[in-house]
Amino acid sequence: MIIEYPGRLPGLNEIIAAAKRGKGKYQPYAIMKDRYTSEIGWLAKKLPAYNRVDITITWYEPNRRRDPDNVVGGTKFIMDGLVAGGAIKDDSQRYVNSILHNFEVDRENPRVEIEVQEVSQC
Numbered sequence: 001m002i003i004e005y006p007g008r009l010p011g012l013n014e015i016i017a018a019a020k021r022g023k024g025k026y027q028p029y030a031i032m033k034d035r036y037t038s039e040i041g042w043l044a045k046k047l048p049a050y051n052r053v054d055i056t057i058t059w060y061e062p063n064r065r066r067d068p069d070n071v072v073g074g075t076k077f078i079m080d081g082l083v084a085g086g087a088i089k090d091d092s093q094r095y096v097n098s099i100l101h102n103f104e105v106d107r108e109n110p111r112v113e114i115e116v117q118e119v120s121q122c
Contacts, residue, residue, distance in 0.1 A: 003043045005112040009036055009074025011066050036077035037084055040114075044085025047116055053088055054098045055079075056115040060106040072101050078114055087116060 010018070010032060018028040057078060059071050079091035079099075088095045097119045 001047050002113055002115045003040075003046060005040060005043060005078075005114065006109075008061065008110050009077055009112060011070040012073030013070050015073050015076075033077065033080070036074065037080040040078055040081025041084030043114075044082045044087040047082075047085065047087040049086055050088055050095075050116060050118045052095055052097055052119045052121065054100070054117045054119055055082075055096065056100045056102065056117075058102040058104060058113040058115075060104045060109065060111045060113070062105070062107050062110045064105060068101070068103055071103065074112070075099065075101075078112070082114075082116070 015029065015032065018032050021028045055078075057072075057075065061071065079096070082088050083091055
């Protein structure tokens with residue numbers, strides 16, 4: 001099954017910058033992580049509960065400016081959101097067989113498509 005997150009997730013550079021600004025009462029990274037994990041968690045509630053999965057994430061960016069290693073920084077929010085939404089029990093290797101990333105350009109509709117497929121138990 002596929003769920004779709006509208007828009008873009010923060011890239012690794014934005015995540016690192018938020019973590020570095022984390023001084024004082026409000027921690028920018030914690031706020032960022034809570035927001036995106038929660039949003040994806042709500043989307044993940046549409047999915048059934050899986051035992052072990054292969055995940056394919058297709059990142060539809062508005063252009064090719066961000067490096068792939070920067071784009072995939074949002075994977076942490078996706079995996080934690082799948083757990084929060086009940087689609088997987090945990091995001092450890094016990095429950096996640098693989099994560100594949102694809103990159104596309106869609107200027108009109110940037111988004112992240114998250115495909116979750118159950119892996120048969122051997």
